[in-house]
Each structure stands twice: as C-alpha cells, then as structure tokens.
Amino acid sequence: MKYLTLFFVFSCALFVNAQENTLSDYLLFENQILFTNAPVNIDKFVYANNNISNEIIISFYHVNNQTDSIFFYVYNTEIDSLYIESYYIKNINKSIKNDYSKTFTGIAVSDMFIGVLTSEYVYLLSRKDKNLIYKLKDKHKYDFTNIDFIGKNIFLSRNYNFHDKTQKNKTRFYLFTIPDFSLLTEISPSFDYILYSHISPNHWISVNNNKILFSNTVNYKIIIYNNNFEILDTILLSKENEWNSPTIDDISKIQEKKEAISIIYEIGKYENDKERIVGVYWISDSVFLVKVNRGHGESIENLSYDTYFDIWKLKENNWNLEKFHIKDKKLSDVLLEKNEFSFFNCSNIIFTNKNVFLLTFRSPTLLKNISTEEYIKQSNDYFYDNNPIFQIIKYKHSFE
Amino acid sequence: MQKKFVLLLYLVFLYFSAYSQSKIEYNNNLIAFSIKNEKVIFENDKNRIFILISNLSCNACINETVNKINKLKTLLIDSCEIIIILQGNPVNVLECRNNINYYSNIFFNVDKYLFCFDKFENSIFQFQGHLNKDFPKLFIVPKSCENIIEVSYATFNVEKTKKMFNSRHT
Incomplete structure (x- = not known):
C-alpha cells in the first residue's frame, strides 16, 4: 500500500510537471473595448503607449483618405475612456503617397508630444497647441524604422535590411533632443542576422522611460541600454534551456539571397523546429518578456508557428529567467468557458506593469x-x- | 550591321515573349468559393479577369498588378469584370474577411472577392503548380471565347487585353 501511494504521488508529480505552462495562468480578463467608429484599415494601423501616463494612442491614417488631417484615438488604460485628438500636417498625404506602407512607419507619444515617423520626415506635434512644431527630413538619410520618446529626448532607430548599398549600418540608434532635433549621440548596435528583418511583424526594440531592450533574433541575446546608449546588461540563455536555431550552413544559404522575397522564401526552409526571438517587451524596470516563435513546416508555403513567452526578472542586480516558454495558445485551443485566455497569436500587444492590451x-x-x-x-x-x-x-x- | 540585326531580332523576340500566354481551353472550369464556402461557377458570358493572389505574393508585384488593372479599367470603363481569388481557410472566416479587407484597400476596381480554399480538381484556379514569383496570376477570359489566357502579373499587357476585350465586346 505504501508503495502504491508513493507511486500515485510520483505519477501526480510527473503529470503536473508535464502540464504545459500557458499564458492563461497569468491572465485575467478585464474588458473588451470596441472602436465601433474606427476605420477598417487592417493592413496597417500604428500605435504607441505613453511610458509615463496611462495612454495608448492609435492611428488608422491611410494615404487613400487623401487628407492632411490626422486623427489619433487616445485610450486611457485606467478608466477605459476614449477620445480623439486631431492634427493637421500640410502635404503629409502627398509625401507618403509613394510610400510602400501607404501610412506612417510608426508613432510615439509622451505627455507633451506625439512623434510621427514616415519615410520622408519625422514630425513632432505639440499636444498642448495641437500643431506641428518640427519636422526632420529623413528620406534615405537615416531610414528610421522605430520612434520612441525616452527621458527628455527622442530615440529614433533603424533595424532593417535596406537594399541601398551605400548604407553602411543597417542597425543604428540615434538620440535627438526635443523639440529642435539636435543629434546627441548615435551608435551601431550589433544585430545577428539583418536578413531576418524582412520577416514581420517583429518587436526587437522595447523602450521604457529610461532603458532600451534590444534583442537579436536567431541567437538568444538581449542587450539593455540606458537612455544614453550605454550597455547596462547582456542577457544570454543558459545552456540548460533548449534553443534550436538554424545552422551556420543554413544561414549562409540565406545570405546568398539578395532580394527580400527570395530571402523570405529561403528563411522559410530553415524554420522547421527552430526558434527565433520575434519580440521583447518591458513590463516594468525589473521585468521583461521575450516572445519566441517556433516554426513547423518545411517551406514557407506550409509554415506555421507556435508562440512562447519567457519571463525575465531582475533580482539582486542579476537578470534571472523566471519562466521559460509559456505557451500562447490559439483561440481554438483555449476554453473560454473555463476563463482560459491567451494572446491568440495577436502581434500588436502593449504591456504595462499591471495590464496587457491586445490591439x-x-x-x-x-x-x-x-x-x-x-x-x-x-x-x-x-x-x-x-x-x-x-x-x-x-x-x-x-x-510581475 | 549583323550585330544590330541580332539586337533587333532579340528586341522583336522580347516584344512577343513579353506577353507569352498560356492558353487553357474553357471547359466550365471557372470555379471559386464565396467566403461562406459556396461554390461559384462562372460562364464565359462576360469579359472577365480573375486575379489569383497567393498569401505569398510580394507587395511590389501586387502594386504592379493594381496599376495595370486600374489602367485597364480606365480604358474599358465597365466592359470588364474583375474578380480577385484569394487563398484562405473556410474554417477561419476572420482570416478570409481580413484578406478581403486588405485587398479592398489596395484594389479599387474589383467586382467580387472569392476564394480557392482547397485543391478543387475541376477549377483552373489553383495555387499549387505555380512559381511564387509569378503571383499574382491573371486569367483573362474574353466573352464567348473558348480560350482562357493565363499570364503572370509581370507579363500582363493592358493594351493587348483591351484590344482582346474590345473585339469581343458588344
């Protein structure tokens, strides 16, 4: 009988251990806010959260609107209220008409400003006066892909495999003053395989009020910078945790390809059972998440992904991996009737220290x-x- | 002189090969599916262009298709129907709806959005058997014509299609 009891306890322990850790264990449903009057531009909407106050702003601006008026939906994350801020930027529609994206590359928000990034300009809007106060000419000078406010400055960066041969550094961080855009500092952080930047969406940069998370993709390597681009920490995955990445030979074959579409197809050949970092997200100053995709399928035609999240926490000045590979289940795999939830493979996620918002x-x-x-x-x-x-x-x- | 002649021959070859057409015999095989998974069968009773867009069609390729279709529509006004056939999954209706929305924001002259859900043997609209670089594929079906012309977006010729349609337009 004693052995039977021991066997039962042991089996239970094994069963519990085998139970997959899922996002549902960390999520409690709070609200579902419908934007019933918003346009249906599902191809591209841009959003940003205010690192200081409880705001998320969203723009559905599309070149087809043929207007220079821009509307931002401002959502208060505490009280779930919604209002619209409108701005006018002369000729913005004309300037993005020939843009590949047909809309903004990105936006950023602080209490005082809204930053709008297009391929031609970076626009700085005053929220107090509701007007444009500065525009920085970009158009192949910087090729910014990300915009954020950090501290009292504006952080602009690029991390994309632009084909322009003259562009030396495809990954570059810039820090400018506000509102006059004086360049304070710039660096060229290393990113493992820039060819993977053709695969989107990706979220390799995350900014809180004073720190920047920047991850590699094939390699599990994350760098934390301060708001002056000095490296504070380098985070690597311990060898105890299984990490399958493409081989050097696979990568060499991808690197032989030149055009974006060929690169994407070639990458698709080496994703099966391989893992890649597709995003990093600050939760608070001492917690961040890493989003990982694991591919299934031999070619891009039959490729699908499982998504996992890792939790990293700062304890006694050391970053520790708190949880490894928490699974993000698909809608069909969760039981809503049992209050199970997930991110449902949603790519547009904003985290605050208390909440998570799926857009x-x-x-x-x-x-x-x-x-x-x-x-x-x-x-x-x-x-x-x-x-x-x-x-x-x-x-x-x-x-947390 | 000989060099110039060879060059001229080459250019003539390029001109004709630029619109290399693969002809399929019309055989009641214009079959696609609505978002509700209802079978839709087309006759060759109208000038039509079916645009087969794979999920892996490149953006630049789609933009080129949009420009050509817009130009054709301007030239033909309403004498040609444009039907887009997308990849999708009948179980994932949201994905299908999102696909329709996505392309509605890019194309403006489309009469119908349909799907090719699975390999349906009797339909000429198949995603398998084509090279990814050739998508979007266009199927030109002139009114009452027994031949369906299959071209890649890159070799789709607006002027030639217009002439083809006008000669059949009543």
Whole structure:
C-alpha cells in the first residue's frame, strides 16, 4: 500500500510537471473595448503607449483618405475612456503617397508630444497647441524604422535590411533632443542576422522611460541600454534551456539571397523546429518578456508557428529567467468557458506593469461568459457579412 | 550591321515573349468559393479577369498588378469584370474577411472577392503548380471565347487585353 501511494504521488508529480505552462495562468480578463467608429484599415494601423501616463494612442491614417488631417484615438488604460485628438500636417498625404506602407512607419507619444515617423520626415506635434512644431527630413538619410520618446529626448532607430548599398549600418540608434532635433549621440548596435528583418511583424526594440531592450533574433541575446546608449546588461540563455536555431550552413544559404522575397522564401526552409526571438517587451524596470516563435513546416508555403513567452526578472542586480516558454495558445485551443485566455497569436500587444492590451480586429462578440465553440460560431456568422471591428482586449496580468 | 540585326531580332523576340500566354481551353472550369464556402461557377458570358493572389505574393508585384488593372479599367470603363481569388481557410472566416479587407484597400476596381480554399480538381484556379514569383496570376477570359489566357502579373499587357476585350465586346 505504501508503495502504491508513493507511486500515485510520483505519477501526480510527473503529470503536473508535464502540464504545459500557458499564458492563461497569468491572465485575467478585464474588458473588451470596441472602436465601433474606427476605420477598417487592417493592413496597417500604428500605435504607441505613453511610458509615463496611462495612454495608448492609435492611428488608422491611410494615404487613400487623401487628407492632411490626422486623427489619433487616445485610450486611457485606467478608466477605459476614449477620445480623439486631431492634427493637421500640410502635404503629409502627398509625401507618403509613394510610400510602400501607404501610412506612417510608426508613432510615439509622451505627455507633451506625439512623434510621427514616415519615410520622408519625422514630425513632432505639440499636444498642448495641437500643431506641428518640427519636422526632420529623413528620406534615405537615416531610414528610421522605430520612434520612441525616452527621458527628455527622442530615440529614433533603424533595424532593417535596406537594399541601398551605400548604407553602411543597417542597425543604428540615434538620440535627438526635443523639440529642435539636435543629434546627441548615435551608435551601431550589433544585430545577428539583418536578413531576418524582412520577416514581420517583429518587436526587437522595447523602450521604457529610461532603458532600451534590444534583442537579436536567431541567437538568444538581449542587450539593455540606458537612455544614453550605454550597455547596462547582456542577457544570454543558459545552456540548460533548449534553443534550436538554424545552422551556420543554413544561414549562409540565406545570405546568398539578395532580394527580400527570395530571402523570405529561403528563411522559410530553415524554420522547421527552430526558434527565433520575434519580440521583447518591458513590463516594468525589473521585468521583461521575450516572445519566441517556433516554426513547423518545411517551406514557407506550409509554415506555421507556435508562440512562447519567457519571463525575465531582475533580482539582486542579476537578470534571472523566471519562466521559460509559456505557451500562447490559439483561440481554438483555449476554453473560454473555463476563463482560459491567451494572446491568440495577436502581434500588436502593449504591456504595462499591471495590464496587457491586445490591439486587434475581431468580431464584436464578447469573449467573456461564452464557450469557445459558441464564440467561434458567432464570430464566423458575423464575418460572413461584416467587417471586423477594431478592439482592445484588456487583461490584468501577473508577470510581475 | 549583323550585330544590330541580332539586337533587333532579340528586341522583336522580347516584344512577343513579353506577353507569352498560356492558353487553357474553357471547359466550365471557372470555379471559386464565396467566403461562406459556396461554390461559384462562372460562364464565359462576360469579359472577365480573375486575379489569383497567393498569401505569398510580394507587395511590389501586387502594386504592379493594381496599376495595370486600374489602367485597364480606365480604358474599358465597365466592359470588364474583375474578380480577385484569394487563398484562405473556410474554417477561419476572420482570416478570409481580413484578406478581403486588405485587398479592398489596395484594389479599387474589383467586382467580387472569392476564394480557392482547397485543391478543387475541376477549377483552373489553383495555387499549387505555380512559381511564387509569378503571383499574382491573371486569367483573362474574353466573352464567348473558348480560350482562357493565363499570364503572370509581370507579363500582363493592358493594351493587348483591351484590344482582346474590345473585339469581343458588344
């Protein structure tokens, strides 16, 4: 009997251990905010969160609107309120008409300013006066891909495999003053394989009020910079944790390709059972998440990904891997009726120290008090005849 | 002189090969599916262009297709129907709807958005068997014509298509 009990306890322990750690363990559904009047430009909307106050701003600006008026939806993350701030930038529509993206490359927000990044200019808007106060000419000078406010300055960066042969550094960080854009400092951080920048969405840069997280992709290496671009920490994965990346030979074959589309196809050949960092996200000064994709499929035609998140915490001046590979389940794999939730493979996520916000186009069906089967049925019935509605799904999280 | 002649021959060859057409016989094989997974069968009763867009079609290739289709529509006004056929999954209706929305923001002269969900043997609209670099693929179906002309976006010729359609337009 004693042995039987021991066997039972041992089996239970093994079973518990084998249970997959999922995001649902960290998420509590709070709200679902529908933007019923927002446009349905699902191809590109841009968003940013204010690192100081409780705001998320979203723009659905698209060149087809043929207007120089820009509207930002300002969402208060504490009280779930929503209002619109409008601005006018003369000829902005004309300037992005020939842009590949047909909209903004990115936006940033602080209490005083909104930054708008296009391929031709960086615009600085005053929130107090609701007007344009500065524009910095870019157009192949910097080729910025990211914009953020950090401390009292503006952090602009690029990390993309631009084909311009004259461009020496494809990864470069710049720090400018506000509002006159004097260049304070610039560096060329190392990024392992810039060819992977053709795969989007990616979120290799995360900025909080005074620190920058910058990750590699094939290699599990994350650098933390201060707001003056000095390296504070380098975070590597311990060998105890399994990490499968493409071989040097695989990478060499990818590097032989020159055009973006050929590079993407070639990368697709080496994603099967391989892992890559696709994003890093600050939760607070002492916690951040790493988003990892693991591919399934032999070619880009049949490729799918499982997504995982790792939690890193700062303890006694050391960054420790708190949790490794928490699975982000697909909608069909969670049980909404049992209050299971996930990020549903949503790529547009904002974290604060308390909440996580999924910015997504879905049916207006509420995720709460419904079974997964019924949610999918109601959503499908809705999509047969209607467009999805932009919404923010708000969870309380326990990553801290 | 001989060099110039060879060059001229080469240019003539390029001109003709630029619109290299692969002809398929019309055989009630213009079949696609609605977002609700309902089968839609087309006749050759109208001038039509079917644009087959794979999920892996490159953006520059799509932009080139948009420009050519816009030009064709301007020239033909309403005498030609444009139908886009997308890749999708009948179970994932959101993905299908998102795909429609995405292309609605890019193309402006489209009459219908349909899907080729799985390999459907009787349909000429198949994603398999084509090179990725050739997408979007266009199927030109002139009214009452027994031949369907299959071209890649790059070799799609607006003027030639216009002439083809006008000769069949009543």
